[in-house]
């Protein structure tokens with residue numbers, strides 16, 4: 001189903017299947033995907049409002065990239081596979097089992113939920129660009145050495161792919177045939193730096209050849225195509241056939257994060273064009289055509305998403321307020337002598353009861 005430029009697509013922007021396409025996702029699974037996408041979009045709106053009220057710290061929305069994140073995450077099995085994130089993939093963390101309450105507490109500056117539950121195979125979000133990628137390869141290689149069946153999904157942006165860590169991680173992953181999927185979200189911007197400044201290659205996925213593994217480029221606004229390409233990559237990893245670099249071509253339809261004002265650099269016509277390719281509307285149109293989507297159904301699902309978010313916020317508000325000394329918790333299993341001394345000093349000064 002590749003277009004002339006090689007970008008894999010199953011659903012056209014109108015929501016119609018491409019000629020000859022057979023969706024790998026059944027209807028129930030597509031509805032499940034849409035549910036996650038709507039929850040993500042509703043959370044983006046709520047979190048933006050709470051940040052503006054001073055209740056949340058800096059926050060990066062997923063808006064526009066929901067199909068890329070949800071379609072890829074659904075192709076894995078969170079019971080055995082690991083997720084190593086960047087910072088713009090909330091629905092994937094939830095699919096992996098992170099309680100939304102924990103994410104809300106983190107955004108509220110309360111570290112009580114900073115520790116990821118032991119049974120959730122998820123690493124913390126990473127702001128230092130591409131620093132997560134060597135860790136992701138280490139986990140994948142470790143799973144392989146231990147003879148476990150799990151694979152790793154790691155996310156990063158096209159901007160992060162200009163970092164040395166990206167190349168080093170891919171190189172090693174190729175050499176040891178690590179069971180990993182490098183999922184590059186090409187949302188066309190790295191804050192204010194446009195895509196063209198990151199690489200002269202036609203597609204970021206073309207770089208995979210240089211590391212000796214498979215590269216695929218997919219329409220990142222097409223839930224069905226993203227799922228299918230990622231599923232193939234997971235199966236490749238499970239077979240022992242090594243890594244895949246997937247480039248999901250999408251668009252960041254909102255600000256980089258809440259400190260950013262994209263109207264200063266983003267051409268308005270580009271954003272208008274991107275809005276015509278909205279990934280949620282595409283899935284809705286597909287399901288409507290199949291008689292599975294209606295105004296009532298949409299209302300119900302949006303209402304359920306809003307209630308889930310409100311319940312998680314209420315739950316987060318029950319948590320004890322943060323104490324300054326908690327910044328020492330969950331960093332190392334045991335504090336170093338210097339850290340212990342600093343903690344004692346802080347306890348002495350703050351009246352914090354630890």
Ligand SMILES: Cc1ncc(C[n+]2csc(CCOP(=O)(O)OP(=O)(O)O)c2C)c(N)n1
Nearest residue numbers: 088127128129157158159160187189190191
């Ligand atoms: C090593 C490093 N350099 C610079 C930054 C500042 N910075 C934070 S996000 C960002 C843009 C990242 O773009 P991309 O990887 O495309 O991800 P996106 O935000 O578009 O999802 C930059 C430059 C950083 N966090 N880390």
Ligand SMILES: [Mg+2]
Nearest residue numbers: 157158189190
């Ligand atoms: Mg980007």
